[in-house]
Amino acid sequence: MSKELIRLADCVMAFDDEVVLDKINLSIRDKEFLTLLGPSGCGKTTTLRIIGGFQTPTSGDVLFDGVRINAVPPHKRTINTVFQKYALFPHLNVYENIAFGLRIPKTDGKGNRVKLPEEEIDQRVMEMLEIVNLKGFEKRRTTQLSGGQQQRVAIARALVNRPKVLLLDEPLGALDLKLRKDMQNELKRIQKAMEITFVYVTHDQEEALAMSDTVVVMDAGRIQQIGSPEDIYNEPQNAFVADFIGESNIIDGIMRADGVVEIFNRRFQCLDGGFDRDEAVDVVIRPEDVDIVPEDQGQLKGTVTSVTFKGMQYDIIVDFYGFKWLIQTTDLSPVGSRIGIKIDPDGIHVMKKSEYSGMFGDYSSYSEEYEEISDASLDPEEEDSGDEE
Amino acid sequence: MKNKLSWFAVPYVVWMALMVVIPILIMVVYAFTTADYEGTLENFAEMGTYAAVFFRSFRLALIATLVCLLIGYPVSYWMAHEGPGFQRVAMALIMLPMWMNFLLRTYSWMSILENNGLLNQFFKTIGLLDLLGVEYIPMIGTSGAVVLGMVYNYLPFMILPIYSVIVKLDYSLLEAARDLGADSRRVFRKVILPLSLPGVLSGVTMVFVPSVSTFAISRLLGGGTQIMLGDLIEQQFLGGSYDPHLGAAISMVMMVIVVVCMVVMNRFGEGEEEAVML
Numbered sequence: 001m002s003k004e005l006i007r008l009a010d011c012v013m014a015f016d017d018e019v020v021l022d023k024i025n026l027s028i029r030d031k032e033f034l035t036l037l038g039p040s041g042c043g044k045t046t047t048l049r050i051i052g053g054f055q056t057p058t059s060g061d062v063l064f065d066g067v068r069i070n071a072v073p074p075h076k077r078t079i080n081t082v083f084q085k086y087a088l089f090p091h092l093n094v095y096e097n098i099a100f101g102l103r104i105p106k107t108d109g110k111g112n113r114v115k116l117p118e119e120e121i122d123q124r125v126m127e128m129l130e131i132v133n134l135k136g137f138e139k140r141r142t143t144q145l146s147g148g149q150q151q152r153v154a155i156a157r158a159l160v161n162r163p164k165v166l167l168l169d170e171p172l173g174a175l176d177l178k179l180r181k182d183m184q185n186e187l188k189r190i191q192k193a194m195e196i197t198f199v200y201v202t203h204d205q206e207e208a209l210a211m212s213d214t215v216v217v218m219d220a221g222r223i224q225q226i227g228s229p230e231d232i233y234n235e236p237q238n239a240f241v242a243d244f245i246g247e248s249n250i251i252d253g254i255m256r257a258d259g260v261v262e263i264f265n266r267r268f269q270c271l272d273g274g275f276d277r278d279e280a281v282d283v284v285i286r287p288e289d290v291d292i293v294p295e296d297q298g299q300l301k302g303t304v305t306s307v308t309f310k311g312m313q314y315d316i317i318v319d320f321y322g323f324k325w326l327i328q329t330t331d332l333s334p335v336g337s338r339i340g341i342k343i344d345p346d347g348i349h350v351m352k353k354s355e356y357s358g359m360f361g362d363y364s365s366y367s368e369e370y371e372e373i374s375d376a377s378l379d380p381e382e383e384d385s386g387d388e389e
Numbered sequence: 390m391k392n393k394l395s396w397f398a399v400p401y402v403v404w405m406a407l408m409v410v411i412p413i414l415i416m417v418v419y420a421f422t423t424a425d426y427e428g429t430l431e432n433f434a435e436m437g438t439y440a441a442v443f444f445r446s447f448r449l450a451l452i453a454t455l456v457c458l459l460i461g462y463p464v465s466y467w468m469a470h471e472g473p474g475f476q477r478v479a480m481a482l483i484m485l486p487m488w489m490n491f492l493l494r495t496y497s498w499m500s501i502l503e504n505n506g507l508l509n510q511f512f513k514t515i516g517l518l519d520l521l522g523v524e525y526i527p528m529i530g531t532s533g534a535v536v537l538g539m540v541y542n543y544l545p546f547m548i549l550p551i552y553s554v555i556v557k558l559d560y561s562l563l564e565a566a567r568d569l570g571a572d573s574r575r576v577f578r579k580v581i582l583p584l585s586l587p588g589v590l591s592g593v594t595m596v597f598v599p600s601v602s603t604f605a606i607s608r609l610l611g612g613g614t615q616i617m618l619g620d621l622i623e624q625q626f627l628g629g630s631y632d633p634h635l636g637a638a639i640s641m642v643m644m645v646i647v648v649v650c651m652v653v654m655n656r657f658g659e660g661e662e663e664a665v666m667l
Contacts, residue, residue, distance in 0.1 A: 054567075054568075075567045075569075075571055089562060100571075101569035158569075
């Protein structure tokens, strides 16, 4: 575990009377890849802008290396940003865009303003061009570049200053799917190679899981869960996190004893404990953790109401006692057939009831949702919550 | 791009031919002929007499443009950074004088600047004239009055293009510059100024061209001592020294000089590196 680099302590951000961030506490370690994940309007970009110095929290502290930096303006922070729409300077070519930060005289130890020698600027710009695979593009105008190339110029322009932290605000949002995948790997590679802390903002949970060391799930101005991608996926802390990260069936349950949870009046073995006896809970069952068995052998029995072929697997919707589950399986069960299911104890995740209970995890309107999700121009998570509220 | 003109363009083309091309051709013909329509370069040779007028016109127009720029840029910058409500009011105030007749506005300045005009009476009341020991401060009939008249009349043409460029500047570019370590002065010098240069160029054009060819302002506020190209040309067509051929020649030379100035300036604007060096 590396040491802590940035700490947000009880950060509140309010515009007029609208609270955008509600007592955020966050610790960012040196050289880690941390992702702020959440639907639009959850406060993730505001959090990033507070770290970058573009906004000052209404209350609370921002600490950098143990020093309070609330009032330090952006140009005096050793933090650089890759902006959502890149914000490349249209009047400068690729080379001058990248050299912009280097050409600014810095104050040395004795308080003198020193300029970097031209040779060093040149050498560092060229080195960055090499890292982001843009050699030979120096003289191009930024307006002549494709989205992916502009993206890489923006990254080079920020990284050439050798910041301690790089902030990235949905940097891949405008790119097509294939390019996004490539750039995800690229970013991860650059982060490892340059050993810089990355704070990454996205609403794309897949992106967050694939790239991050730490994922911070946010909603409604609050942090819902902080953890490694595996933790977040396997042990969601509430229904919001369970629904937002991957697909989840979320069912009302009652904790009968440690390791025993009751759903649909049947008792299941699970690995969770520490709840009150007979406490009402939310139970998360991931679609891939369900085994389909012949009806008479099943712990639960239901009717298949919809089948969608997804390439690697079928997404089937099964009606159990009026509650629709999503199950992912490689075996085809036709619509209308009766099936049974079995769930292993480690496939059952029990969560405390929260304000999100009952809002997510029912797949009754799955087909419509699916269409929304496949439309890349929409922010699917936002659409979802709108539907289900 | 289609090369063939659409039918919708016909009225425009006809209009342009009738009102722009043909008059220019007539002017060129006049410029190169005598009163008996014989080819000559006499008109151009004669112009040497008026070199002083040429010089004064361009000098005053240049000063007026510079003053407009020095006032107009900060005003535009400041307007663009205020709230939308303020911007609307400011815009209305800037446009308001333009709804009044141009001559009326200039006559008003006459009565303000006259030797016993409003300003001098004001100076008298506050005792400034006694303090200086003079009857009045001469303002009317000076080149300063002419420049003032041009600045007053053409300032909106400087403010509008600069303002509309600055107000449309992508705010994230300014944040990016700050993020990369630039303080406010550097953000202005390296980002805002070069990106607002197109607005400055069109503002300069829109002020300089009417200033150099203005006639009423110089006659009314310059009191006849500050005769400019516009007045000179007017005299050749309407005044006592009736000579439309000479008038056409002067017009032509002025046009050529203005066009050359504009081309040079726009070249300068296109070169991105030069723009940054400013």
